[in-house]
Amino acid sequence: AHLDRIGAVDEKVHAFLHVDTEGALAAAKTVDAKRAAGEKLGPLAGVPLALKDIFTTKGIPTTVGSKILEGWIPPYDATVTTRLKEAGVVILGKTNMDEFAMGSSTENSAYGPTGNPWDLTRIPGGSGGGSAAALAAFQAPLAIGTDTGGSIRQPAAVTGTVGVKPTYGGVSRYGMVAFSSSLDQGGPCARTVLDAALLHQTIAGYDPLDSTSINAPVPPVVEAARNGNVKGLRVGVVKEFGGEGYQAGVVQRFNEAVELLRELGAEIVELSCPSFDLALAAYYLIAPSECSSNLARFDGLRYGLRVGDNGTRSAEEVTALTREAGFGPEVKRRIMLGTYALSSGYYDAYYGSAQKVRTLITRDFERSFGQVDVIISPTTPTTAFPIGERADDPMAMYLADLCTIPANLAGNSAMSVPCGLAPEDGLPVGLQIIAPAMADDRLYRVGAAVE
Numbered sequence: 001a002h003l004d005r006i007g008a009v010d011e012k013v014h015a016f017l018h019v020d021t022e023g024a025l026a027a028a029k030t031v032d033a034k035r036a037a038g039e040k041l042g043p044l045a046g047v048p049l050a051l052k053d054i055f056t057t058k059g060i061p062t063t064v065g066s067k068i069l070e071g072w073i074p075p076y077d078a079t080v081t082t083r084l085k086e087a088g089v090v091i092l093g094k095t096n097m098d099e100f101a102m103g104s105s106t107e108n109s110a111y112g113p114t115g116n117p118w119d120l121t122r123i124p125g126g127s128g129g130g131s132a133a134a135l136a137a138f139q140a141p142l143a144i145g146t147d148t149g150g151s152i153r154q155p156a157a158v159t160g161t162v163g164v165k166p167t168y169g170g171v172s173r174y175g176m177v178a179f180s181s182s183l184d185q186g187g188p189c190a191r192t193v194l195d196a197a198l199l200h201q202t203i204a205g206y207d208p209l210d211s212t213s214i215n216a217p218v219p220p221v222v223e224a225a226r227n228g229n230v231k232g233l234r235v236g237v238v239k240e241f242g243g244e245g246y247q248a249g250v251v252q253r254f255n256e257a258v259e260l261l262r263e264l265g266a267e268i269v270e271l272s273c274p275s276f277d278l279a280l281a282a283y284y285l286i287a288p289s290e291c292s293s294n295l296a297r298f299d300g301l302r303y304g305l306r307v308g309d310n311g312t313r314s315a316e317e318v319t320a321l322t323r324e325a326g327f328g329p330e331v332k333r334r335i336m337l338g339t340y341a342l343s344s345g346y347y348d349a350y351y352g353s354a355q356k357v358r359t360l361i362t363r364d365f366e367r368s369f370g371q372v373d374v375i376i377s378p379t380t381p382t383t384a385f386p387i388g389e390r391a392d393d394p395m396a397m398y399l400a401d402l403c404t405i406p407a408n409l410a411g412n413s414a415m416s417v418p419c420g421l422a423p424e425d426g427l428p429v430g431l432q433i434i435a436p437a438m439a440d441d442r443l444y445r446v447g448a449a450v451e
């Protein structure tokens, strides 16, 4: 049924870069056979899923939304892919995304934009716009995204779906193409909080193949999603998440969510986190710096695209020609920014300062989590904007992640859950919930209460 739905609507939505009809049907049949044989199956066995095209899939193309990986077939599965397969999840295909996960609208995909199913002329968020759109268009009940600065939560917010960035280190990064390694985190996307929890539980947990994977039990996310009791919970509202630039309808729905939590017995505490105002600036030095190092591996020799290799050119020339043709403008912009920020003579002024700001943000969170159990905010300052509106204005695009970036810089867990439609445009609004590292279960408790 989901493959039929994809067939019927994906020409318009363009959530998928690759649909694996054969593989999906084979996986579903395997689950059926196991069920018929009386084998005990997990809760997600046989459930279809849309996988962001940043996770390697053995034998299935993985482009990361870039021309530079066009035609590359990975020889191995990411740990997330392996865990999904082991749980009997049926992978329907690979979803569209901003090239190398750099963007907030999916317009930076080398394969064309994805439409927001609520209004196809608007963006579905990014970089995981394909995964979020697949959920909102009922092409898949579950999806996987990655969140470096908001790419799970912001698409969830603007498509009326649920998205979770687990604690940094909570879900393995092995086989997840690296953008900014100290920030990147894979996580679940779904239409309900409980579905997200079941998926979270399936993909999370220690992986010896990822050196930053946390070797501790996965927080009890499914129990929390079933519980939803917020009585006595201390909920922080940060004054820096608000003010100029926030759409009236977004603020209205956020305030209603605050009132709802109060009615349900939560204690609302006002907080100030002064360093949050610097988060966006710090992020746009740290993420490009790490990307400039990570993307050095795309040299035209090892993977995918190779341009100009006619036997007369040097390896350096082939690398330069391949990168020129294979990387899009935003990726080039970030590689240049990052290379500059890491250069000797500039390192202390830019990268070094950004790292100090990162520490200040972490301290703001630590101080806050001494007083509250979770922090809430709007996920995004505005609802989905029209495709093209911010395409030529990187600064306007970067502002879409104003509220989501601090949690990445500190490594906390965070969720976006729908909290109604903005009255002025009828588009979905997301409530962001942030919890300390390894307290991901609190997200699900609060998410279940407000959903």
Ligand code: GLN
Pocket (backbone or CB within 6 Å): 101, 102, 103, 104, 126, 127, 146, 147, 148, 149, 150, 151, 152, 179, 287, 401
């Ligand atoms: N929009 C942010 C960026 O462009 C975040 C991307 C992400 O989380 N992958 O970097």
